[in-house]
Amino acid sequence: MSRRKLRAVEYDRDYVNFDDDFEIRRLIATVEEVHLKNRGENWSAQMMDETDTSKWTAELETYFRDLGAPDGCSRAAAVDYVLNAAVAKIYEQKGGDTELSSKRLKDQAEKVLEAHRDSQNPMNRLDYSSPKFAENARALCSILGISEHHPDPKVLMKAACLYITENLSDDVIGEETDDVLKGKKLLDIKDFPIGMEVPKNGAAHFSARLLRLICLSQLRDVSKMINETLVEIQNLTMDMSKRADLKQVQYGH
Numbered sequence: 001m002s003r004r005k006l007r008a009v010e011y012d013r014d015y016v017n018f019d020d021d022f023e024i025r026r027l028i029a030t031v032e033e034v035h036l037k038n039r040g041e042n043w044s045a046q047m048m049d050e051t052d053t054s055k056w057t058a059e060l061e062t063y064f065r066d067l068g069a070p071d072g073c074s075r076a077a078a079v080d081y082v083l084n085a086a087v088a089k090i091y092e093q094k095g096g097d098t099e100l101s102s103k104r105l106k107d108q109a110e111k112v113l114e115a116h117r118d119s120q121n122p123m124n125r126l127d128y129s130s131p132k133f134a135e136n137a138r139a140l141c142s143i144l145g146i147s148e149h150h151p152d153p154k155v156l157m158k159a160a161c162l163y164i165t166e167n168l169s170d171d172v173i174g175e176e177t178d179d180v181l182k183g184k185k186l187l188d189i190k191d192f193p194i195g196m197e198v199p200k201n202g203a204a205h206f207s208a209r210l211l212r213l214i215c216l217s218q219l220r221d222v223s224k225m226i227n228e229t230l231v232e233i234q235n236l237t238m239d240m241s242k243r244a245d246l247k248q249v250q251y252g253h
Contacts, residue, residue, distance in 0.1 A: 005080075018074075018075045024079065028063065032044050038063075134156075137157045138153070141160050146160070
């Protein structure tokens with residue numbers, strides 16, 4: 001029995017003490033309940049609760065025999081038969097993983113990609129082998145300020161995605177915005193003068209301050225438009241061919 005088999009059946013330990021009867025029962029009960037399911041629903045619990053040594057020993061021997069272990073074999077060999085049966089069932093449920101090859105893995109990856117091409121994730125609809133994708137991946141890296149000279153465009157896209165996740169996510173931008181706002185002196189509307197007697201009603205007081213600010217903002221916009229209009233009028237009426245006669249100006253008198 002190897003540690004790989006214990007990991008394959010998802011057992012929570014990588015070693016079994018074959019001199020410990022309780023540990024043997026625990027392993028068999030776990031494998032039966034999780035993977036093999038050759039016995040009834042309560043078999044594993046009854047096996048662990050059984051206090052009569054002769055009964056659970058006889059039950060274990062019957063269990064080992066049903067899985068192909070020969071009579072008289074060691075406890076370690078019998079447990080190995082159980083683990084082999086569990087591993088074989090796991091591979092069978094996964095669809096023939098024992099026959100995996102590089103070509104089969106590639107075919108399975110393409111099937112998974114094809115199955116997800118029409119999902120809501122736009123990344124699943126990209127053609128990673130097209131020249132257009134390579135061009136856009138390099139352009140994106142250039143915009144983000146990271147190196148775009150890697151030969152594999154998929155690596156470039158992954159680098160861009162990682163950069164965006166770590167530096168341009170909503171959480172990061174929110175934190176940076178908070179830091180910027182903390183360093184700025186903001187107007188406290190409660191201390192802004194309203195040019196009138198302060199109302200006793202809190203809502204009226206707050207509304208008056210907001211109206212005051214809105215009026216000031218509108219006045220500033222009107223003042224800006226007036227200045228722009230005056231500049232346009234001057235440009236239309238001023239005779240640039242006539243210059244002031246500076247000779248008639250006398251300084252110091």
